[in-house]
Amino acid sequence: TRSTRPQRLLRAVQKKAIKGDPQSVISTIDYFCRHSEWAMNVGDEKGAILDSVVCEVSPSTALELGTYCGYSTVRIARLLPPGTKLITLEFNPDYAAVARQIIEYSGLQDKICLVEGASGDLIPKMQELFGIKTFDFVFLDHWKDRYLPDIKLLEECQLLRKGSILLADNVICPGTPDYLEYVRNSPLYESKYFKSHLEYTKVEDGLEKSVFLG
Numbered sequence: 021t022r023s024t025r026p027q028r029l030l031r032a033v034q035k036k037a038i039k040g041d042p043q044s045v046i047s048t049i050d051y052f053c054r055h056s057e058w059a060m061n062v063g064d065e066k067g068a069i070l071d072s073v074v075c076e077v078s079p080s081t082a083l084e085l086g087t088y089c090g091y092s093t094v095r096i097a098r099l100l101p102p103g104t105k106l107i108t109l110e111f112n113p114d115y116a117a118v119a120r121q122i123i124e125y126s127g128l129q130d131k132i133c134l135v136e137g138a139s140g141d142l143i144p145k146m147q148e149l150f151g152i153k154t155f156d157f158v159f160l161d162h163w164k165d166r167y168l169p170d171i172k173l174l175e176e177c178q179l180l181r182k183g184s185i186l187l188a189d190n191v192i193c194p195g196t197p198d199y200l201e202y203v204r205n206s207p208l209y210e211s212k213y214f215k216s217h218l219e220y221t222k223v224e225d226g227l228e229k230s231v232f233l234g
């Protein structure tokens with residue numbers, strides 16, 4: 021049977037990127053998605069905004085919802101100081117299998133813990149599985165209708181603290197209207213929109229950065 025797009029993306033990384041070099045893995049994926057096949061990575065333009073927020077927060081504990089092929093996982097982990105952990109949750113086992121290989125190829129496997137499963141099931145287990153008290157940084161990039169229920173779950177499980185930063189992809193395209201309405205109107209958050217474009221296109225999209233006020 022025909023290979024899948026994630027498998028073709030992985031093959032491009034194994035063929036063209038330098039093993040152990042996260043930046044070359046990132047550049048190879050961006051080149052593949054611009055010149056061969058579009059894929060739903062956060063991409064280079066929004067990725068630069070993601071980089072600047074990760075550097076500003078310099079998190080000790082970080083959570084990513086929606087690994088896909090591991091592009092943003094590698095982008096985030098390459099900026100984390102030694103001894104910090106990025107936990108990334110992926111529901112789709114085929115995506116997870118590709119992401120594991122891309123993460124390993126980048127050489128960042130010691131900073132990343134990829135867990136397969138539904139975010140709604142795994143978030144309440146973060147304390148027991150990883151001894152996590154609170155997350156300094158959360159990147160939301162999974163199913164768009166799960167953003168709102170999952171941050172409410174993070175609140176209920178007391179996994180956010182004063183100053184925790186949420187960064188959400190695709191708040192315009194495909195769009196997360198209920199999430200946006202919540203973080204922009206709830207007294208629990210201070211929210212800011214970073215205008216950009218849908219990865220590898222001219223379509224408007226953006227990232228929403230929200231500080232939990234506790």
Ligand SMILES: O=C(NC/C=C/[C@H]1OC[C@H](O)[C@@H]1O)c1cc([N+](=O)[O-])cc(O)c1O
Nearest residue numbers: 060061086088110111112161162163190194
């Ligand atoms: O659905 C998107 N992401 C959620 C991914 C959902 C799938 O991967 C994680 C989950 O296991 C599910 O199988 C998405 C879609 C577009 N898009 O343009 O359609 C652009 C993006 O940046 C996106 O993150």
Ligand SMILES: [Mg+2]
Nearest residue numbers: 062161189190
């Ligand atoms: Mg996205």
